[in-house]
Amino acid sequence: MGGRSFIHLGALAIMALGLAACSSSALKLAPASATTPYQGMAGQAAVDTGSRDFGVAADPTMPIAIATPKLDSSRSYSLPELINIAQLSSPVTRAAWERAREAAAATGIAEATYLPVLTADVLAGYAVTSNTAPGIDAGIISVPNGTITTSGGQLVPSLAIKWLLFDFGARDAALATAQQLSFAANVGFNATHQKLIFDVANAYYQYSAARAQSRIDREALDNAKVVLSAAEARLKQGVATTMEVAQAKQQVAQAQFDLTQASGHERGSYSMLLGAMGISPTTSIKVQDLGGKPLPRQVPANLDSLIVTSLQRRPDVQASFAQMKASEQGILAAQAEFLPKIAVSATANRVIGNYSVSDSRLSSSANLEVNQPNAALLLGVTMPIFDGGMRDARLDSARANAAASQQDFARLQNTAAQEIVVAYDVLRTSLSGHAAASELVSAARTNYDAALEYYQNGLGTLADVSVAQTGLLKAQYAQAQARSNAFAAAATLAFATGTMTSAGSL
Known part of the structure; x- marks a missing residue:
């Protein structure tokens, strides 16, 4: 080996040592210990300030973009309109669209392998x-x-x-895989919109229930004030005691407390509605109430048929089926690696x-x-001959992936079928519960009106009025909750069956 070779080897060794030193010095980017807060900037060594404050400095260069759609402050928006606003504003649907485009581009990459490079x-x-x-030594001529x-x-x-x-079908398998994954991404895009519609609808029904509870508590407060006025009138007439007036005032205070709690819950459910829509939580929007919207109709009688048609229609089940077929193509691609x-x-x-x-x-x-x-x-x-078992391992991996995809597909079907059955039962129970609660409200109101009239005429007691008022309040709560549950269950069943496909389907 010549001197120049030794020089080259030495240069390579010095370069390798330099790269190793750079790799070790990269650890300076991380905190010094498990209890040392990180302070620093990207690409620069972490700084130990001696503080134990684990806060992160604000990054003024970070773009903050929270959707703030232009709304008409004088308009009260219906549920379909809220869903349309969400579909235009939510980044979730845009991300799903980009993933579908990415999967479509991957199909183009697979198709390009059939062409020359x-x-x-x-x-x-x-x-x-x-x-x-x-x-050269030739006698007369001598060259060293x-x-x-x-x-x-x-x-x-x-x-x-x-x-x-x-290539014995390797490209065909790759193209078929890309096409199935593109289909899965496309139906996944539709599933994202269906999920957004469901989330907005469910939040809307919860908000409507909270508003109904606030109205009930406001009515209860008015009723408590009526009872207080009757108690004070009876006290002036000498047929009531100061104890009764104090009890009536306590009921007014309790009703005011309940209304305050209900108002807080209403504001919280309003924020959840804005969150489901994907718009700024500081947005001010008027929302139409359920009002006289009719309850959902009765559920279909043939549950087995509903499950089968729903599973064949649901985009997540279709996407899982496409992924299973894509994994099966992976086996063909792995087998083609054994051929020339x-x-x-x-x-x-x-x-x-x-x-x-x-x-x-x-x-x-x-x-x-x-x-x-x-x-x-x-x-x-x-022609591959020997690769240390790499192709065998890839084939085993492809077969395991295909088997796992089959089980994922079966699991998803079971889960989806269970979701349909649960929503089916909840809707049926909610409709029955609302009918029973409506009768209970009618009876409780009659009882309360009679107890209040008796008390105002000096024929009843404050305790009778209190019991009747509590019964009416509970009955109204039950009716409002059953009504909200019925709408929410109907939305859940529509989502579980794959029929919640647009704002107009509600």
Whole structure:
């Protein structure tokens, strides 16, 4: 091994040590210990300030974009309008659309593998080579050993084409996989919109229930004030005691407390509605009440048929089925790796150079110009023979992935069927509960009106009025909650069955 080789090896060793040192020094980017707060900037060494404050400094360069749609402050928006606003504002649907576009582009990549690949390269540079030349001893002429040195610039433009002709279905499997995954992303995009519609509808029904509870508590407060007025009138007439008036005042205070709690819950559910819509939580929007909207109709009688048609229609189940078929194509692609590939390639280049050749034995030099075209057309067959078991491992992995996808598909079907059954039962129970609660409210109101009239006429007691008022309040709560539950259950059933497909479907 010559001296120059040792120099090259030494340079490589120094470079390797330098890279290793850089790798070790990269740890300075992390905190010094598990209890040291991080302070610093991206790409710079962490700073230990000695503080135990784990706060993060605000980044003024970070763009903050929270949707703030333009709304009409004098308008009261219906549920379909709220859903339309959400679909236009929510980043969730836009992200799903971009993922669908990404999957579609992956299909284009797979299709491109059927076409030839054409590349153009240009190499240019300066090179120096030295070769030892033996001496010549021919009696009269004697030339000692020497060195021939060639140096000069070189330009090599080249054009190459490679076309894979046959690969035993590997590209077909890759294309089929990409197409199935693109389909899964597309129906996933629709599923994202369905989920957004459901989330907004569910939040809207919860908000409506909270507003109904506030109205009930406001009515209860009015009723408590009526009872207080009756107690004070009876006290003036000498037929009531100060104890009764104190009890009536306590009921008013309790009703005011309940109304305050209900108002807080209403504001919280309003914030949840804005969150479901994906708009700024500081947005002020008027929302239409459920009002006289009719209750959902009775659920279908044939539950088994509903489950089958729903599973075939649900986008998440379709996406899982497509992913299962894509994983099966992965097995075919892995099997194709055991078979040869046939490709044709062609190259064309031209070597252009100007060299200086010197021979130390003759103490002379010469110039050499080169302008040489080259071309080749080749047909190649690649046959894998041994790779240390890599192809076997890939095939086993593909088979395991396909089996897991089959089980995921089966699990999703079971989960979806359970969601449908639960929503089906909840809707049926809610409708029955609302009918019973409506009758209870009617009876409780009659009882309360009679108890209040008796008390105002001196025939009843404050305790009777209190009991009747509590019964009416509970009955109204039950009715309002059953009504909200019925709408929410209907929305859940529509979502579970894949029929909640637009704002107009509500």
